Amino acid sequence: MNIIPSTAVPYIVLFGAFLYNLNIGIINSYGNLNIYLTSYLRYKGNNVTYRDVAFIYELTIITLGIFMLVGNIVQKKFGERITILACSLMTFLAFYLSSVYAHSYILLCIFMGFFYAVGYGICFTIPLSCAYKHFKNNRGFISGIIISAISLSPFLYCPLQTMLINKNNVSPVQKKINNSTEYYFDDKDVLNRVPNVLFLQSIIFLIFSTMGGFLATMEIKMDNDPEIKKQKKNLLSEEKNSNTNNVDKNIVDLEKNEEGYVATDKYKYNTNTDSNNIDIKNDHSRSAKSTKKKKKRKFGFGFMNDDKNNNDDNDSKQKGNSLFGMLTLDRIFADNYIGKYYNKKCTEDKFFFLLWISVVLFNCYINFVIMYWKIIGINYTHVEDKLITLNGSFINSLSNIAGRIIWGIIYDKIKINYTIFILGICIIFCCFILPIISHVYIYYVLVCALFYFCIGGSFVTIPVITLKKYGETHFSLNMSILYTSRIANTFLCSIIVASFYKMLQLRYLSYAFGIISSVSTLLMCILTK
Structure with a gap:
């Protein structure tokens, strides 16, 4: 006998998917952790900068995208529940070992950048695919809720990191590195707390991600459910x-x-052929008329219904007129383009590579914002660490959550290309306005909030395009392939930052991402029309 009624299972699955993503999204706290890890590694004798530690985040995204492709195979072989629980344990071990070997830059790259991303990538699509089984309508809204948990993760981990590591609100010290001025911590009490926080994060992750993964993979037992038996x-x-x-x-x-x-x-x-022959012999004229009517029903590019054999001429004419009225340009375009690849693999779409490139360019700004928002605030606003962290993590997280939900609703209500155009305008505005106002704290906070609101929309864009364009049948595979664009835009962001990091100030790099966003917005609007 089931304790949980079948009507409650979809909402439990939704809660489990949200809880799992809330913890697996710890990657979004890497930007806050960057300054602490960089300072700690320098304290232990590693000659590293913000740019070097940012590579851990880039390695995570690259590995994540690769193992999303493997995840589809693993899920089919071992099942969703075993896969997500095993990967939760693997991620716990990755952060536990990171706390033990926090003094080594290479080992941090291996554990925080590679092993964590392997578990994350294999299970990335499980929360969404499990929820989609129970919610057939408003998929954009459901995607927004589940993915918004990843945005809420910094609000959970960033204050935890800052309050435990820098509990006395010690200010970083200005240092000259590569002909530029940067700020690092040199207080030993602050630095020695870094490994302890990594260990605490691993324990929190183990508890909540395991619970979330178990609930997200819950299924309705068809045989034992009393309501289904009645039906x-x-x-x-x-x-x-x-x-x-x-x-x-x-x-x-x-x-x-x-x-x-x-x-x-x-x-x-x-279908008896003998009886058909008898009918034809008895009434040749009647069979001739019926064959003419069948031919008329076949006309109309498949919109006429051949299964219903109606002998009334008036009814057939009325149906023909109403159905021919549906032959608008939008309907023909939808049938020939969107419907052509619906519930098929995205690799069958000849325009998929262009779509993939446009997503790469469109989301290129994300890595820059996530990794450098706090560093820009500390270097240019000169506001204390706790204030930047608490305000930033709270406002950015709420903006990101609101962005994922609101943009998900907009995707349900408006055409994809219109939504992408509005989202692209917001991204371009943020990229060009950031260097101008970064020295004023209030404006800096508002622009960061708008940036994270756009990031929420960018992350919702990938599953929505996958679902609406390629259907649900191969969702995990198509989502994994399209998400590999995160690998490419991570490389692109890394190249841009590495090329101009020494030439320009950090805040002026956003101009480059504004130009890229302008081109990609136009391209995506064309491809998703």
Whole structure:
């Protein structure tokens, strides 16, 4: 007997998916952790900068994208529940070992950058695919709720990191590195707390991600559920009643000297050629008219219904007129383009590579914002660490959550290309306005909030495009392939930052991402029309 009713299972699955993503999204706290890890590694004798530690985040994204492709195979072989629980344990070990070997830059790259991303990548699509099984409508809204948990993760981990590592609100010290001025911590009490925080994060992750993964993979047991049993009984009784009625109707009165037979289930679906020949011999004119009507029904590019054999000419004309009215340009375009690849693999789409490139360019700004928002604030606003962290993590997280939900709703209500155009305008505005206002704290906070609002929309864009364009049948595979664009835009962001990091100040790098966003917005609007 089931304790949990079947009607509650979808909402439990949704909560489990949200809880799992809330913890697996710890990657979004790497930007806050960057300054602490960089300072700690320098304290332990590693000659590293912000740019070097940012490579851990880039390695994570690259590995994540690669193992998303492997994840589809692993999920099919071992099942969703075993896969997500095993990967949760693997991620716990990755952060636990990171706390033990926090003094080594290479080992941090291996554990925080590689092993964590392997577990994350294999299970990335499980929360979404599990929720989609129970929610058939408003998929954009459901995607927004689940993915918004990843945005809420910094609000959980960033204050934890800052309050435990820098509990006395010690200010970083200005240092000259590569002809530029940067700020690092040199207080030993602050630096020695870094490994402890990594260990605490691993424990928190183990508890909540395991619980979330278990709930997200819950399924409705069809055989034991009393409501489903009632529905099955009702359907069986209805089928029996309909069968008996059909038999009674097909019995012909033999006393009137008419030929008759009892129609059983075998005769219903059997096409007898002999009887057809008899009908043709008896009435040639009637068969000729019927063949003409069949030909008329086939005309109209498949919009006419061939299964219903209606002999009324007026009814057929009315149906034809109403259905021909549906032959608008939008309908033809949708049938020939979107419907052509629906519930198929994205690799069958000849325009997929262009779509993939446009997503790469469109989301290129994300890595820059996530990794450098706090560093820009500390270097240019000169506001204390706790204030930047608490305000930034809270406001950015809420903005990101709101962005994922609101943009998800907009995707449900408006065409994809219109939504992408509005989102692209917001991204371009943020990229060009950031260097101008970064020295004023209030404006800096507002622009960061708008940036994270756009990031929420960018992350919702990938599953929405995958679902609406390629359907649900191969969702995990198509989502994994399209998400590999995160690998490419991570490389692109890394190249841009590495090329101009020494030439320009950090805040002026956003101009480059504004130009890239302008080009990609136009390209995506064309490809998703």
